[in-house]
Amino acid sequence: MYPEIEPYEHGMLDVGDGNLVYWEVCGNPDGKPVVCLHGGPGTGCSPGMARQFDPEAYRIVVFDQRGSGRSLPHASEFSTDLSVNTTGHLVADIERLRGHLGVERWMVFGGSWGSTLGLRYAELFPHRVTEVVLVAVTTSRYQELHWLYNGLGMLFPEQWARFRRGAGEGATDLVEAYDALLNSPDPEVRVKAATDWTDWEASIVSVHPDHKPGPRMSDPRWRMAFARLTAHYFRHKVWLEDGQVLRDVGRLHGIPAVLVHGRLDLQGPLGTAWELAQAWPGAELVVVQGASHAASDPGMGAAVVAATDKFASRR
Numbered sequence: 001m002y003p004e005i006e007p008y009e010h011g012m013l014d015v016g017d018g019n020l021v022y023w024e025v026c027g028n029p030d031g032k033p034v035v036c037l038h039g040g041p042g043t044g045c046s047p048g049m050a051r052q053f054d055p056e057a058y059r060i061v062v063f064d065q066r067g068s069g070r071s072l073p074h075a076s077e078f079s080t081d082l083s084v085n086t087t088g089h090l091v092a093d094i095e096r097l098r099g100h101l102g103v104e105r106w107m108v109f110g111g112s113w114g115s116t117l118g119l120r121y122a123e124l125f126p127h128r129v130t131e132v133v134l135v136a137v138t139t140s141r142y143q144e145l146h147w148l149y150n151g152l153g154m155l156f157p158e159q160w161a162r163f164r165r166g167a168g169e170g171a172t173d174l175v176e177a178y179d180a181l182l183n184s185p186d187p188e189v190r191v192k193a194a195t196d197w198t199d200w201e202a203s204i205v206s207v208h209p210d211h212k213p214g215p216r217m218s219d220p221r222w223r224m225a226f227a228r229l230t231a232h233y234f235r236h237k238v239w240l241e242d243g244q245v246l247r248d249v250g251r252l253h254g255i256p257a258v259l260v261h262g263r264l265d266l267q268g269p270l271g272t273a274w275e276l277a278q279a280w281p282g283a284e285l286v287v288v289q290g291a292s293h294a295a296s297d298p299g300m301g302a303a304v305v306a307a308t309d310k311f312a313s314r315r
Contacts, residue, residue, distance in 0.1 A: 001051040001301050007062075012102055014112065015066070017084035020069035023063035023097055027055040032130075032312065033103045035061045035094060037121075039112030039136070042229030044069025044222070052109070052304050057312035061106070063097060065090055065117075065276065067229055069125030075225035078183075078190070082232045087239045091121050098128060104141035107311060111135040116238065116245060119276075123251045130258035131311045132283075135304055136293050137273035139245040140238045144272060149174050149234070152204055155266055157261045159203040166196030179231040182224075190224065204267050206294035216276060239279070249279045256314075257283040258307035263301060 010024035027050070034053060038045050044064045053060050067075030074080060080266040094117075098106065107130050110118030115134035122129045138144060153160030164174065171177035181193035202213045216222045257280065270287065277285035286307065291297035295304075311312045 001048065002053065002055060004047070004051060005055050012072070013063075013093075013097055015089075015096055017083070017089070018073065019066050019084065020072045020195060021063055021066060021093055021097070022072075023061065023101075025059060025061050025101070026050050027053060027058045027060040029059060031057050031059040033059045033101075033106035034109055034308075035063075035098070035106050035232070037094070037108070037110035037114035037118045038065065039110075040068065040226060040230060041065065041113050041233045042068045042075060043216075044071075044225075052301075053308050054063075054312050058185075058308070061097070061101065061103075063093075066093065068225055074221070074311050075228045076221045078185075078187070079227075082228065085229065086236070087117065087120060087233070090117055091124060094121050095125060095128070104128075105130050107131045107133065109133045110294070112138055113140075113187065116140040119245050119249070119252075120240070122255065123245070123248045126251050126255060127253075129255055131179055131261070131314065132252070132255060133258065133304070133307045133311070134261045134273075135295065135300070136268055137259050137261050137276060138268045139243075139272055139276065140234075140240060141272075142237060142242045144268065145234050145237065147173070147269070148204075148267060149200075152266060156203055158201060163196060163200040166193065175231055175235050178227070178295040178299070179235040182231055191220070194220075194224045194227040197231065198223045198304045201226075201230075205292070206297055207264050207266060207292045208294075208297060233294060246279060249276065252280055252282065255282055258309070258310060259283055259285045260288065260303045260307055261285065262288050262293060262297060264290060264292045267293040271307070
């Protein structure tokens with residue numbers, strides 16, 4: 001990956017509904033614009049996200065989605081209203097940020113949940129998108145969400161049993177149960193639910209035995225925001241019809257893309273990325289052998305940089 005760089009511009013964008021979204025720009029002010037969409041929902045931007053782009057070639061725009069990272073109000077606060085935090089709101093925020101920065105068209109980059117968000121933005125605003133690079137591809141179909149919090153338990157039975165117990169006796173829909181716990185007026189209930197939720201997420205992100213959770217996993221504020229937002233989004237099936245992202249991929253005709261996916265990605269099995277590539281003639285699927293869902297898995301970084309380098313000089 002490219003060396004770390006500092007942003008040359010940053011700010012808080014008022015996107016309405018009482019929300020301020022943190023953004024920053026680094027790289028070449030005259031370079032090719034690219035907007036980076038983090039995963040989650042709710043993870044916020046990681047310090048290394050900009051390192052996936054050639055700073056001499058790209059004008060790199062990074063922002064924290066509503067309620068996460070440095071954006072305000074933060075979803076870790078019980079008083080934060082999540083009813084104005086939906087996929088539709090995030091798509092509108094991306095477009096508002098584009099206009100605020102004076103960008104005519106830009107490349108869209110997204111990982112995990114960010115790939116679902118990036119696809120939906122591109123489908124609604126294809127005239128604003130030059131290329132797309134997606135990593136650890138998801139489309140948030142109902143079967144994908146069910147697999148993530150139910151079916152995957154077959155491969156991680158001990159961890160899933162703990163996750164299942166944390167939802168409470170008699171819970172039939174685990175995501176709905178956790179969403180209720182994470183919005184309980186009792187702070188102890190919320191903290192335990194956030195811990196149980198993030199423990200499950202940490203256990204399934206990589207198949208490599210030496211994988212270590214990032215330092216953010218030990219931050220109670222981060223855990224609470226991540227758990228609340230993820231449960232909130234997935235309980236509502238991300239406010240999209242089942243399979244809508246795949247059905248609307250025809251809107252991306254003429255937009256080139258690279259999809260980077262780990263062969264051993266258990267959190268989001270390869271089949272989804274393959275189906276997307278089959279439906280999108282302009283998309284190239286790059287399968288990283290031996291890698292799972294974690295961006296730090298061997299081979300993932302090199303594959304992602306190769307994908308962004310491919311479009312670096314394309315105008």
